[in-house]
Amino acid sequence: MTWPEARATDTGLLVLHALRCAGTVSLARLHAITGLDESDVESELIDLGADGLVTRLSGGMPGWSLTEAGRAADSERITHELESAQARARVTAAYERFLVLNPELLDLCTAWQLRAVDGVMSANDHSDPAYDSRVLTRFADLDRRAAVVSIELSAALPRFGRYRVRLTGALDRAASGELEYVADNTASYHVVWAELHEDLLATLGLQR
Numbered sequence: 101m102t103w104p105e106a107r108a109t110d111t112g113l114l115v116l117h118a119l120r121c122a123g124t125v126s127l128a129r130l131h132a133i134t135g136l137d138e139s140d141v142e143s144e145l146i147d148l149g150a151d152g153l154v155t156r157l158s159g160g161m162p163g164w165s166l167t168e169a170g171r172a173a174d175s176e177r178i179t180h181e182l183e184s185a186q187a188r189a190r191v192t193a194a195y196e197r198f199l200v201l202n203p204e205l206l207d208l209c210t211a212w213q214l215r216a217v218d219g220v221m222s223a224n225d226h227s228d229p230a231y232d233s234r235v236l237t238r239f240a241d242l243d244r245r246a247a248v249v250s251i252e253l254s255a256a257l258p259r260f261g262r263y264r265v266r267l268t269g270a271l272d273r274a275a276s277g278e279l280e281y282v283a284d285n286t287a288s289y290h291v292v293w294a295e296l297h298e299d300l301l302a303t304l305g306l307q308r
């Protein structure tokens with residue numbers, strides 16, 4: 101197990117809930133999401149599959165996915181985790197602060213992918229390093245404020261701490277020149293942020 105915080109949460113729940121928040125994903129991506137060793141993830145998938153909670157898909161979108169029974173089981177287990185930790189009020193408060201930041205994140209992703217040239221919006225081809233640098237600086241500012249929310253969430257439920265690791269890692273890679281880690285990679289800042297949003301909704305039993 102590569103991520104110490106994972107020990108605070110049942111590993112089967114970590115894998116099950118990762119599929120709930122990320123959809124159909126590969127073993128390697130489940131490793132990246134959960135921070136667990138791939139061998140541990142694979143072992144949990146086998147057990148969850150035997151219980152009818154997950155299924156392995158092939159074809160155009162290969163990977164592991166929840167069954168309907170798995171989705172119901174995740175909802176039950178995640179609610180039990182929240183109530184057992186008496187964390188609903190703390191997670192709700194952090195979620196409300198997350199919602200304040202969410203529109204800014206969406207605006208930044210738009211600024212990263214599109215830019216005005218001679219008054220016309222067009223795709224950002226990343227040929228202007230100065231422009232990209234300005235947007236990344238704004239991302240870094242947002243991330244500093246998001247870190248406060250992450251700390252509140254991980255104090256309430258330790259499994260939320262994994263998002264801080266992933267968001268920081270994505271932004272660091274983007275700043276070092278791997279620009280796809282802003283919004284164009286399954287491990288990008290935007291994708292991890294979206295998974296966190298889905299996790300908060302699922303944890304609190306809310307709809308979008």
